[in-house]
Amino acid sequence: MGNVRPEKVKKIARELIRRYPDKFTMNFEENKRVLSSIAHIPSTRLRNSIAGYITRLVLLSQSTKSSANKR
Numbered sequence: 001m002g003n004v005r006p007e008k009v010k011k012i013a014r015e016l017i018r019r020y021p022d023k024f025t026m027n028f029e030e031n032k033r034v035l036s037s038i039a040h041i042p043s044t045r046l047r048n049s050i051a052g053y054i055t056r057l058v059l060l061s062q063s064t065k066s067s068a069n070k071r
Helices: 009-018 028-038 046-071
Strands: none
Touching: 009 046, 028 046
């Protein structure tokens, strides 16, 4: 079973990736640091959830790009 994330987390993560596409990587810890520096997130749990979803989106976009290059 996968994680079910609130729409708020998904919306914030997509907006941050749209604004800062080059700042986020496939590393969760690094994404947490970047997120803390560019946005004020009131709780640690919410920050971690957003950073985790951003990491997931970056991983998915990288795998999509690599599979497109193989074709």
